[in-house]
Amino acid sequence: MRTNLSVEEALELVLGEVRGGLKAEELPLREALGRVLAEDLPALVDHPDQDDTAIDGYACRQADTLGASPESPVRLRLIGEAPAGRPFPGRVGPGEAVAVYTGAPIPEGADAVVRVEDTRREGEEVLLFAPASPKDIRPKGDDLKRGEVYLRRGDLLTPGRLGLAAAMGHPRVRVFRRPRVGILSTGDEVVEPGEPLPFGGVYNSNAYSLLGLVLEAGGEPVLLGKVEDRPEALLERLEGAGPLDLLLTSGGVSMGAYDVVRRVLEERGEVVFWKVKQQPGGPLLLARLGGLPVLGLPGNPVSSMVTFFLYGRPFLFRLQERTDPPYASLWAKALTPFRGAKGKKVFRRGVLALGEEAVVRTTGNQSSGVLRSMAFGNALVVIPPDGEVREGERVEVIPLTFVP
Numbered sequence: 001m002r003t004n005l006s007v008e009e010a011l012e013l014v015l016g017e018v019r020g021g022l023k024a025e026e027l028p029l030r031e032a033l034g035r036v037l038a039e040d041l042p043a044l045v046d047h048p049d050q051d052d053t054a055i056d057g058y059a060c061r062q063a064d065t066l067g068a069s070p071e072s073p074v075r076l077r078l079i080g081e082a083p084a085g086r087p088f089p090g091r092v093g094p095g096e097a098v099a100v101y102t103g104a105p106i107p108e109g110a111d112a113v114v115r116v117e118d119t120r121r122e123g124e125e126v127l128l129f130a131p132a133s134p135k136d137i138r139p140k141g142d143d144l145k146r147g148e149v150y151l152r153r154g155d156l157l158t159p160g161r162l163g164l165a166a167a168m169g170h171p172r173v174r175v176f177r178r179p180r181v182g183i184l185s186t187g188d189e190v191v192e193p194g195e196p197l198p199f200g201g202v203y204n205s206n207a208y209s210l211l212g213l214v215l216e217a218g219g220e221p222v223l224l225g226k227v228e229d230r231p232e233a234l235l236e237r238l239e240g241a242g243p244l245d246l247l248l249t250s251g252g253v254s255m256g257a258y259d260v261v262r263r264v265l266e267e268r269g270e271v272v273f274w275k276v277k278q279q280p281g282g283p284l285l286l287a288r289l290g291g292l293p294v295l296g297l298p299g300n301p302v303s304s305m306v307t308f309f310l311y312g313r314p315f316l317f318r319l320q321e322r323t324d325p326p327y328a329s330l331w332a333k334a335l336t337p338f339r340g341a342k343g344k345k346v347f348r349r350g351v352l353a354l355g356e357e358a359v360v361r362t363t364g365n366q367s368s369g370v371l372r373s374m375a376f377g378n379a380l381v382v383i384p385p386d387g388e389v390r391e392g393e394r395v396e397v398i399p400l401t402f403v404p
């Protein structure tokens with residue numbers, strides 16, 4: 001077992017536990033938001049599928065309209081119209097025009113369009129006060145070229161990409177199955193909300209913040225409830241959990257006599273590492289239990305969320321072969337000081353505001369028991385080991401993408 005790792009070393013070991021091979025499943029597009037593509041998607045069609053007009057106006061021959069102006073308009077004979085989806089069946093000859101509407105194919109014979117604002121209709125004729133131009137013709141394949149791959153395996157399906165898949169002609173997509181993530185809270189004092197709170201009790205908040213984080217990372221949470229600080233209770237519950245891709249436990253990984261998670265994993269599984277030089281979340285543990293990767297998250301509500309965000313989320317991204325990074329940092333001006341810690345990388349919770357200049361202030365009480373810092377903070381402020389941030393200094397921040 002390794003111990004006292006840096007954040008970077010710990011992350012590498014966690015990612016090293018990804019075995020891959022999540023099965024793919026086929027879903028209709030309407031159910032695929034937030035899923036990750038397991039296949040490359042080529043466009044099945046050109047878009048537009050032929051030259052079409054980007055504006056409402058009149059399609060005609062540009063040569064007929066040269067020099068048209070309000071003072072000397074050009075007069076063309078109107079021979080028909082082409083609304084979107086109803087192509088004009090004939091051909092545009094010299095001195096002729098067809099009324100066209102956005103998205104309609106350019107009729108044969110025409111090579112330019114004049115916008116309707118620069119025209120006036122007079123019975124079967126139309127007056128042009130400006131020359132027609134080809135600039136508002138969208139060439140065939142301007143948006144999508146048939147056969148070209150625009151979405152790839154590993155791409156997260158966002159709203160824009162769902163639309164893109166549809167535009168390319170795909171009604172269904174192959175996506176990775178959502179990883180099943182067990183969430184097990186430990187602690188004699190932990191009580192489900194809705195039950196009366198005994199003296200010294202605490203409501204099981206970790207199960208719900210972790211559930212949210214797992215969903216947000218594309219996983220399928222499997223709520224395993226809570227167990228008391230007894231090794232047998234823990235093992236029993238795990239046996240009934242069904243197949244999992246990752247197990248999250250919360251609590252029981254510190255130094256105390258009742259910290260049974262660590263003991264059980266040492267005896268029944270294999271602990272890869274315990275303790276990371278970071279705050280909050282220092283007692284984090286990584287283990288394997290019969291092939292199942294286990295992240296033993298510290299019980300404090302902020303610690304469990306921060307460690308899941310820093311390690312569990314990247315694990316789930318990698319497992320789903322996501323191509324985008326699980327988090328990224330930017331630099332902001334500190335509006336308040338942030339304390340560091342000796343020998344530890346520190347993740348304070350801040351409120352980040354983006355504008356002409358990014359600025360960040362503390363959420364207030366930074367105790368790892370104060371969950372409000374994660375509920376209303378929208379960024380982690382990163383302070384390197386032995387560092388310290390004074391007001392006005394620039395500091396690295398990691399936006400928490402799930403907080404508005």
Ligand code: AMP
Nearest residue numbers: 185187203204205206251252298299300
């Ligand atoms: P532990 O990591 O077990 O030493 O717990 C650290 C602190 O987190 C203690 O104050 C616990 O009461 C609290 N805690 C542990 N599990 C939970 C939970 N599921 N929900 C809320 N608080 C918890």
Ligand code: MG
Nearest residue numbers: 187251252299
């Ligand atoms: Mg405990």
